[in-house]
Amino acid sequence: MAATGVQLSRGLELIVKSRRNEIAVAYILMAPFIIVYAVIFIWPTIQMVELSFTDAPLIGEGAWVGLKNFWRLQSDRLFSTAIWNTFYFVLLSVIPSTLLGLVVALAVNRLKGWVQSVVLAAFFLPYILPVSVVFRIWSWMFDKDFGVAQHAITPFTDGQHVSVFRTLPLFMPAVAFVTIWWLLGFNVLLFIAGLRNISSEIYEAADLDGAGRWTQFRRITWPLIWPVTALVLTIQLILQLKIFDQVYLFAANVRTDATMVMVQYILKQGFQMNKGGLAAAASLVLFLVIVVLSVLQFQLLRARGER
Amino acid sequence: MSGTADGFDPPAVKIAARRRARLRHWDLVALVFTLITLGLAIVWAFPLYWALVTTFKPEYEVVRPGIQLWPEHFTLEAYIHVLTRTKIGFWYINSLITSVAVTVIVVIMAAGAGYAISQLSFPGRRLFWWMILASFMVPIQHGLVVNHFILMNQFHLINTLPGVVLPQLVAPVTVMIYKQFFDSVPKDFREAALVDGANEFQLLFRIYLPMNWGITTALAIITFIGAWNIFLWPFVAVNTEDKMNITVGITQVHDAFGVSYARDLAVAMLAALPVALVYLIFQRRVTQAIMLSAGIKG
Numbered sequence: 001m002a003a004t005g006v007q008l009s010r011g012l013e014l015i016v017k018s019r020r021n022e023i024a025v026a027y028i029l030m031a032p033f034i035i036v037y038a039v040i041f042i043w044p045t046i047q048m049v050e051l052s053f054t055d056a057p058l059i060g061e062g063a064w065v066g067l068k069n070f071w072r073l074q075s076d077r078l079f080s081t082a083i084w085n086t087f088y089f090v091l092l093s094v095i096p097s098t099l100l101g102l103v104v105a106l107a108v109n110r111l112k113g114w115v116q117s118v119v120l121a122a123f124f125l126p127y128i129l130p131v132s133v134v135f136r137i138w139s140w141m142f143d144k145d146f147g148v149a150q151h152a153i154t155p156f157t158d159g160q161h162v163s164v165f166r167t168l169p170l171f172m173p174a175v176a177f178v179t180i181w182w183l184l185g186f187n188v189l190l191f192i193a194g195l196r197n198i199s200s201e202i203y204e205a206a207d208l209d210g211a212g213r214w215t216q217f218r219r220i221t222w223p224l225i226w227p228v229t230a231l232v233l234t235i236q237l238i239l240q241l242k243i244f245d246q247v248y249l250f251a252a253n254v255r256t257d258a259t260m261v262m263v264q265y266i267l268k269q270g271f272q273m274n275k276g277g278l279a280a281a282a283s284l285v286l287f288l289v290i291v292v293l294s295v296l297q298f299q300l301l302r303a304r305g306e307r
Numbered sequence: 308m309s310g311t312a313d314g315f316d317p318p319a320v321k322i323a324a325r326r327r328a329r330l331r332h333w334d335l336v337a338l339v340f341t342l343i344t345l346g347l348a349i350v351w352a353f354p355l356y357w358a359l360v361t362t363f364k365p366e367y368e369v370v371r372p373g374i375q376l377w378p379e380h381f382t383l384e385a386y387i388h389v390l391t392r393t394k395i396g397f398w399y400i401n402s403l404i405t406s407v408a409v410t411v412i413v414v415i416m417a418a419g420a421g422y423a424i425s426q427l428s429f430p431g432r433r434l435f436w437w438m439i440l441a442s443f444m445v446p447i448q449h450g451l452v453v454n455h456f457i458l459m460n461q462f463h464l465i466n467t468l469p470g471v472v473l474p475q476l477v478a479p480v481t482v483m484i485y486k487q488f489f490d491s492v493p494k495d496f497r498e499a500a501l502v503d504g505a506n507e508f509q510l511l512f513r514i515y516l517p518m519n520w521g522i523t524t525a526l527a528i529i530t531f532i533g534a535w536n537i538f539l540w541p542f543v544a545v546n547t548e549d550k551m552n553i554t555v556g557i558t559q560v561h562d563a564f565g566v567s568y569a570r571d572l573a574v575a576m577l578a579a580l581p582v583a584l585v586y587l588i589f590q591r592r593v594t595q596a597i598m599l600s601a602g603i604k605g
Contacts, residue, residue: 025507026429032412033420036476037438041447044454051454058453059460107344110337119344121590122352128586128593129579130536130554136575137358140568146370148357181351186597193598235601242449245538249558263449267543270453279453287450294444 048287051280058276069281078257079282082265085172089243089261092176094236100180101187101232102225106217108188109195120192124185131182135249138178139165165250171259175246182246183239187232194228195221230301238294241286262286362386362573369569385573395574397549398556403581405471405541405552406534413478413530414523421485422511426497436486439479447477452543459544466550471541475534480600481526488519521592522599528589529596532582553578 052069056062073079108120126134141149144163153162164174198221206216244263251259260268266286270279361369362385364378389395423429424436455474456465464470496514505513516523541552551559557574586593 022427022507023429026423026427026432029419029423029427029507029511030429030435032416033482034435036416037442039458040455040474041442041445041451041477044451044458047457048451048454051457059457104344104347107340107347110340111344115345119348122348124594125352125355125583125586128532128536128582130582131538132554132558133575133579135558136571137354140358140361140572141354143568146372146568148374151374181354184351189594189597190601231601238444238446242446244449252558263452263539266453270456271543276453276457283450283453287446290446290450291444 048280048283051277052284054277056276057274058270058279060276062277065277069278070285072278073281073285078260079265081257082260082262085247085260086241086243086262088172089176089247090237090240092173093179093240093243094233096176097180097184097187097236098229098232101184102191102229104184105188105191105195106221109192120188123188126182127185129182131245132249134178134182135246138181139250142174166254168256168258171251175250178250179240179243179246183236187236190228190232191225194225198224227302230298233301234294234298237297238290241290241293262289358572359576362569362576364569366567366569385567385569386577388570389574389577393574394548394551394556395553395577398551398553399577401468401471401550402535402553405468405475406531408468408472409475409534410527410531412472412476413481414527416476417478417481417485417526418511418516418523420482422489422515424482425486425489426510426515427507439482442477442479443483448474448537448540452539455540456543466545466547468550470544471550471552474540474544475537478530481530484522484526484599485519488522489515492518521595524589525592525596525599528585528592529600532585532593535582 051062053064053066054062055065055068104123108116108123111119129137141147142164144150144161149164150161153164154160162170164170202220202224203216206220211219242263243261244267247259247261248264262282263286266279266282269275269282360376360378363381363383364375365380365382365384368375368379420435424432424439451474459465459470459473462470462473464473492515496518497510500510500514536554537552538554542555545551545555548556548559557571557578
C-alpha cells in the first residue's frame with residue numbers, strides 16, 4: 001500500500017511538473033505576441049482615450065478638460081465635412097464594388113481553364129498594387145491634357161477636357177471609381193470561392209425542373225451566396241470608413257478642406273494644428289463609428305440571411 | 308420516362324428537341340456573355356498596360372494626342388533617369404528591410420501564439436483568444452496613428468526603420484489562421500510524439516509548422532505584400548527622404564522631376580515590381596491567404 005502511495009504521488013508530481021512546464025512553454029510562445037499587443041495596441045488605446053479628455057498638444061502634457069474636445073468636434077464645420085465626405089465615399093464605393101464584384105465573379109466563374117485564370121488575373125492584379133502606384137496610374141489616365149480617359153469624358157462635355165480631380169463634384173466619385181478599380185479583385189475572389197461552394201447538383205435539379213437562368217439566380221445563387229455578400233459588404237465598410245490614402249494623394253495639389261475625410265481630419269488636427277487632445281477625440285469617434293457600424297451591419301445582414 | 312432512351316416516347320422526344328433548341332440559343336447567349344467578359348477584362352487591365360507602355364516612350368511621344376499602343380521609339384530613358392537621379396535606391400532598401408522584418412516577426416509571433424492557444428492550456432488562454440477576436444474589427448493602424456506617433460516619439464524611433472516596423476506588428480488575423488490550422492492537426496501525432504519524449508518546441512517546429520508549411524508561405528507572402536504597400540504609417544513616421552519607404556517616396560518628390568509622366572510612371576512601375584512578381588509567382592498562395600484572412604477556408 002505504502003509503495004503504491006509513493007508511486008502515485010511520484011506520478012502526480014510528474015503530472016504537476018509537466019503541467020507547470022506546459023504553462024511555462026505557453027507563456028514563452030505567447031510572450032512576443034503579448035508584449036507587442038500590449039505596447040502597440042492596448043497601451044496606445046488607453047492613452048488615446050485619456051488624451052481625448054485633455055487639451056494636450058501632440059507632444060507634451062495637457063490639462064483635463066472633460067468632454068470639451070467632443071463638443072468642439074460636434075460644432076466644428078470641418079469635422080462635419082469630414083464625416084459627411086467619409087460616408088459619401090463609403091456609399092459610392094462599398095455597394096457598387098460589392099455588386100460589381102458579384103457580377104464579375106458570376107461572369108468569370110462561367111469561363112474555363114486558362115482563359116478563366118487570365119481573366120481573373122486581369123481583375124485581380126490591380127488589388128496587389130501599392131496605393132501610390134494606383135494614384136500615379138490614374139493621374140496619368142485622367143490627365144487633363146494628355147490622359148486617355150479624356151476620350152471617354154469629352155463626348156459628354158462638348159469636347160471640353162475636364163480636370164477630374166480639381167472639379168469638386170467629380171472628386172469623390174472619381175476617387176471611388178479608382179478605388180473600385182483597385183480593390184474589385186478582392187471581392188471577385190471571395191465571391192468565386194462562394195460560388196464554387198454551391199453544389200452543382202442543385203443547379204442540375206433546377207434544370208430538370210425547367211427553371212430558367214434568372215429564376216436559378218434568384219432562387220439558388222442569390223440566397224446561397226448571401227453569407228459571402230454580407231461578409232464582403234462588412235469588410236468593405238470597415239475598409240472604406242478608414243479612407244485616407246487615395247483622397248489625400250489625389251487632393252494633394254488642390255489642398256482644400258472640402259475633400260477632407262475623417263482620418264485626414266485626425267492627421268490635420270494632430271500634426272498640423274498640434275492639437276493632440278482634439279485629434280485623439282476624433283480618433284475615438286472613428287473607432288466607435290467603425291466598431292458600431294460594422295457590428296450593426298453584420299448583424300443586420302446576417303438576420304436577413306437567416307430569415 | 309422509361310421510353311426516353313430508345314426514342315419511342317413521343318413527348319420525351321419533343322422535350323429533348325426543345326431542350327436542344329434552347330441549348331443552341333444558350334450557346335449564342337453564352338458566347339456573347341463570354342465576349343463581354345473578355346472585353347471587360349481588357350478594359351480592366353488596360354490602365355496597367357497603358358502605364359507600363361508609357362514608361363518606354365520618349366517624352367514627346369508620351370504627350371502626343373491619340374492612343375498609341377506601342378512606342379515608336381523604344382527607350383529606357385525614364386528608368387535610367389529615375390534610377391540615377393532620385394533616391395529610389397534608398398526607398399527600395401528601406402521598403403525591403405521593413406517589409407522583410409515585419410513579415411518575419413509577424414509570422415514567428417503568430418505561429419507561437421497560435422500554437423499556444425490551439426494546443427496548450429494555460430491561465431488566460433480564453434482571455435487572450437477573446438482579445439484577439441475582438442481586435443479583428445478595430446482600426447488599429449488608422450485609429451491609433453496619433454498615439455503611435457506619440458509612443459514612437461517617446462521611444463525616439465521617429466524617422467527610423469524600427470519605428471516604421473513596430474506599429475505594423477499587431478496581426479490578430481494571422482494568429483487566428485494559425486490557430487485554426489493547428490486545431491485541425493490530428494491529436495494522434497501529438498500523443499505519439501509526446502510518448503517518444505518530444506517537448507513542445509520540438510512538436511511545434513518538427514510537426515505542426517512543417518505540416519502547415521503552405522499556410523506559413525501564404526501568410527508570409529500576404530504579410531510581405533501588405534507591408535510593402537502600407538502608406539499611412541510610413542507617411543506619418545518618416546520625414547526625411549533617405550528614410551522613406553518606396554510607397555511614400557514616389558509621391559513626395561514629384562516636384563523634383565518637373566512634370567514628366569514617363570518618369571513618374573517608371574518610378575511607380577519599379578515600386579510595383581516586387582509585389583507584382585510575388586503575385587505572379589505565388590498566385591495560388593496569394594489567393595489562398597486572402598480567402599483565409601477573410602474567414603473563408605479556400
